[in-house]
Structure formats: C-alpha cells, structure tokens
Amino acid sequence: MAASTEEIRKLMKLRLSALLHTANAPAQRASLAELRRGLGHAPGELPGLWGAFLEGMPETMYGRSGEPSREEWAIYTALTLFALHQQGREPAAEPMHREGVGFGAAVGMLAEDEDSFERALRRLNAAATAGSVSALERHLRGLVQLLRDAGVPLDYVSLAGDVYSFQFPESVNRVRLRWAQDFYSTYYRQQTREGGTEDEKA
Numbered sequence: 440m441a442a443s444t445e446e447i448r449k450l451m452k453l454r455l456s457a458l459l460h461t462a463n464a465p466a467q468r469a470s471l472a473e474l475r476r477g478l479g480h481a482p483g484e485l486p487g488l489w490g491a492f493l494e495g496m497p498e499t500m501y502g503r504s505g506e507p508s509r510e511e512w513a514i515y516t517a518l519t520l521f522a523l524h525q526q527g528r529e530p531a532a533e534p535m536h537r538e539g540v541g542f543g544a545a546v547g548m549l550a551e552d553e554d555s556f557e558r559a560l561r562r563l564n565a566a567a568t569a570g571s572v573s574a575l576e577r578h579l580r581g582l583v584q585l586l587r588d589a590g591v592p593l594d595y596v597s598l599a600g601d602v603y604s605f606q607f608p609e610s611v612n613r614v615r616l617r618w619a620q621d622f623y624s625t626y627y628r629q630q631t632r633e634g635g636t637e638d639e640k641a
Contacts, residue, residue, distance in 0.1 A: 441607075442500055444600040447513050451599035453495055454518060459530050467530060474522035478580060481573065482507040482515040491518055512572045513603035520576075520583045521595045527587070537592035542579075542601055543618035545586055545593045547625030556626060563622055567615045572606055 461467050470491070477488045483502075492515040493501075500510035507515070524535040546563050550556035562585075566578035579602075586593060601618075604610040 442497075442510050442603070444604050444610075447510060447603045448596050448600045450496060450500075450510075451514055451517055451596045454492070454514060455521065455536055455595060458518075458521075459534060459536070464531075471522040471525055471530075474519050475526065477515065477519040478523060479577070482511040488515075491515075509572075509603055509606040512606065513599045516572070516576050516579070516602050517595050517599035520579055520598070523580065524583050524587045524593060524595075535587065535592050536595045538594050538596070540592050540594045541597050541617065541621045542593065543621030544625040545591050546582055546618075547622040548591045548629070549585055549589055550622075550626045551629070560622070563618060567618055569605075572602065575602065575605060 458467065458470060473487055474491060477485055477491075482492060483489065492511060496510065496514065500508055502508035502511055521536060528535060543563065546559050550559040562578065562582055566575060566582060569575035569578055579598075583593070601614050605614050
C-alpha cells in the first residue's frame with residue numbers, strides 16, 4: 440500500500456532534524472558531504488548512503504521489485520538536494536531548509552526582472568514536465584544549485600512530499616499547478632515591493 444504524502448513529510452522532517460540538530464559539527468559536515476556523493480545516483484546504488492534514507496523508514500515503504508520505491512526516491516532525492524543546497528554554509532548559522540518556502544516560491548525568488556523571469560520559468564517548466572523521477576531529480580539539481588548560489592532557502596520537507604506525489608499520475612498535476620501558482624505569486628509580489636511591474640509603471 441502506498442504511503443501518504445503526510446507520512447513522507449513526517450519521515451523527511453525526522454531525517455532533517457537528525458542531520459541538523461547535532462552538536463557534532465565534524466560528523467554533520469561529513470554526513471552532508473557523503474549525501475552530496477549521492478547526487479545523480481538512484482537510491483541504493485551507494486552502500487554508504489543506505490542508512491541516510493532507510494533509517495527509520497517503515498518496511499512497507501521499501502521497494503520490493505529490485506527498484507527503489509516511490510518513497511525511497513522521495514526521501515533520498517530531498518536529502519541529497521538539501522546537502523547540495525547547504526554546501527558552503529554552516530547549517531546552524533544559515534540553514535538552507537526553511538519551512539514554508541515551497542519549491543515554486545523559491546524559484547520565483549530567482550526572477551528579479553523580465554530576463555531572469557524567463558530563465559527561471561523555463562527551468563521550472565523543464566522540471567514540471569520531467570518524464571521520470573530521475574529526470575525530475577536532474578532538473579531539481581540544477582535549480583537547487585541556482586538557489587544555493589543566490590542564498591534562497593527551500594522547504595525540504597515540502598519538497599520530499601512533492602517528489603513523492605509527482606510519481607503518481609493522479610497527483611502530478613496538483614504538484615505542477617502549485618509550483619506554478621507559487622512561482623507567479625512570488626514573482627509578482629517581488630515586483631510590487633520593488634515599485635511595480637513595467638506595465639504598472641507605464
């Protein structure tokens with residue numbers, strides 16, 4: 440039986456909490472570096488990362504066909520992308536996980552003018568129309584690198600839920616629509632704060 444999106448979010452929250460709320464800074468840095476090694480790999484390919492996504496995961500979420508389950512893909516993808524996003528910043532001082540900043544909203548923060556709006560929208564479209572979870576991961580990775588460089592945080596609990604829901608035909612369009620809504624609303628709020636869009640100024 441498939442898990443619920445809420446179960447995925449709860450599991451991701453636990454994994455993030457274990458990763459972030461530790462007094463052992465060297466071990467934390469080592470864990471994040473190890474997770475970054477998993478980028479571009481499927482869950483299970485790297486034995487050193489088995490515990491990172493399987494620890495605390497109910498056995499009902501395990502893949503049984505020899506391929507990673509949807510649940511495993513969701514947690515693994517979100518964790519490895521978080522490690523990429525956090526690279527170069529101390530988690531305690533500047534955590535790149537921020538509750539309430541959905542994926543579409545975070546990408547919208549990259550759109551500061553008409554040119555950057557078009558670039559960000561193209562990248563968001565590419566992610567939203569990915570034909571597989573591995574293709575989705577590749578597009579997400581490119582966007583997370585841009586978010587990291589711009590210092591824009593992201594809610595990784597929410598992202599894990601999105602990656603999970605994206606893998607089901609009955610829920611993928613809901614994920615796409617929410618990303619689009621958050622992207623556009625964030626962009627237009629930014630324009631309003633900065634003095635209005637060009638049309639409004641005319």
